[in-house]
Amino acid sequence: MRPIDPRELADRLQTIPPFHVMEVVRIAEELESLGVDVIHLEVGEPDFPTSSSVIERACIALQAGKTRYTDSRGIERLRDALSAWYQSHGLDVPARRIQITLGASAGLLLASAATTNPGNGVLMADPAYPCNPRFVEAVGGEVHWITTDMTTQFQPTCTALESEATASDRTLMLAHPANPTGQAVPRAELERMIHWCLTTHRHLIVDEIYQSLAFNDALGSSLMISDQHFVVGSFSKYFNMTGWRLGWLVIPEYALEATQRLAQHLFICAPSFAQEAALACFESDALQEAEIHRRELKARRDLLIPRLEEMGFQIAAEPDGAFYVFVDASDITSDSQQFCSDLIRETGVAMTPGVDFSNSLPPTWIRIAYTQPADRLLEALDRVDRFIHD
DSSP: OOOOOGGGSOGGGGGOOOOTHHHHHHHHHHHHHTTOOOEEOSSOSOOSOOOHHHHHHHHHHHHTTOOSOOOTTOOHHHHHHHHHHHHHTTOOOOGGGEEEESHHHHHHHHHHHHHOOTTOEEEEEESOOTTHHHHHHHTTOEEEEEEOOGGGTTOOOHHHHHHHOOTTEEEEEEESSOTTTOOOOOHHHHHHHHHHHHHTTOEEEEEOTTGGGBSSTTOOOGGGTOSSSEEEEESSTTTTOGGGOOEEEEOOGGGHHHHHHHHHHHHSOOOHHHHHHHGGGGSHHHHHHHHHHHHHHHHHHHHHHHHHHHHTOEESSOOSBTTEEEEEOTTTOSOHHHHHHHHHHHHOEEOEEGGGTOSSSOTTEEEEEOOSOHHHHHHHHHHHHHHHHO
16 A cells, blocks of 8 residues: 655645744754753744743632633633723724634634635735745635835735735735834824725724734724724733744624634634633733733844944834834845854844745845843854854
8 A cells, every 4th residue: 555645745745935033043042952041032022921920820729720722712701801901092892802712823714714715815914924825825815916115014005905906906914013124004004004905895994903902102003993803812922922823813893793603613612721820911910920921022122223224234123012123134144044044043132034924025134032030142243243243
């Protein structure tokens, strides 16, 4: 009996590109096994621990046997807590429109599946988080890349959408703020794009997993403008719960029943004990911790950017939020992938080559995650400076 030829697998598997950062991760693991001090600026994961109150609530939930299926929408108390949290930010998001998901990834996949037929186009900015196009492709859609640049903060514009969108492009996917740039969609442009989607009867999906990590208090959710689109949220970044795999999807009224029905079949439910634990996120101590961490990230950004510019890195724009800075290293290297590989081998500093995020930018861009304490960031900067100039 002959084994199945790998070429008989689904065609979509043949076009999935590798994560180039994984080569950096592989080298980092190799070096650490040899006792090398590696400073990780490559992984998009906050270095802060999950709040102790969340962990305590999880332990209580496990001891109480909260290990079984829940309502596929998520437990009612958590959806109510999220609704109240939105209300505290001046937004009316009823709990019935909130779907708890297995992280933001499941929310993005669910929204893509709910809005995209095979052959439909989904408009998406280049650069983008590399998993986002895979969600579209997994449901048979095709990504229509909108090329952006520094002048538009690496976000699409309504003018570009009006000139480039085709009849088959049925959905626009935005990130606000975005990975890898940390840039949000400017308010006026966001209003225009939401209006364009509504008037042309296109779906809109807005990834807001970093919105609570905005450094400008005036930067608000897209839900302040309209409630007629999908919004993805997550407990991973602001509440430091990456490994808990818990997020949510705010569903517009027109898609509510059908999308929740689809979620029942795709995911059953999010982990029950994690949902119980997440209730503690909205208590005062956890919220205070989260705000302290947000301010700490802003201070790290402000520490990092001037030093990077002094070394010759060009900053696309000051990040509006998240914990990334996207830099052009063209004055230093013509190949950021090779640069990142050499950098970690010689200095132990790990960064992500920009090729993971863009099909159109030259191969000189690098994403730096400031997910280390200030003293470690300073040490990393000193090592990079010596690497470049010695």
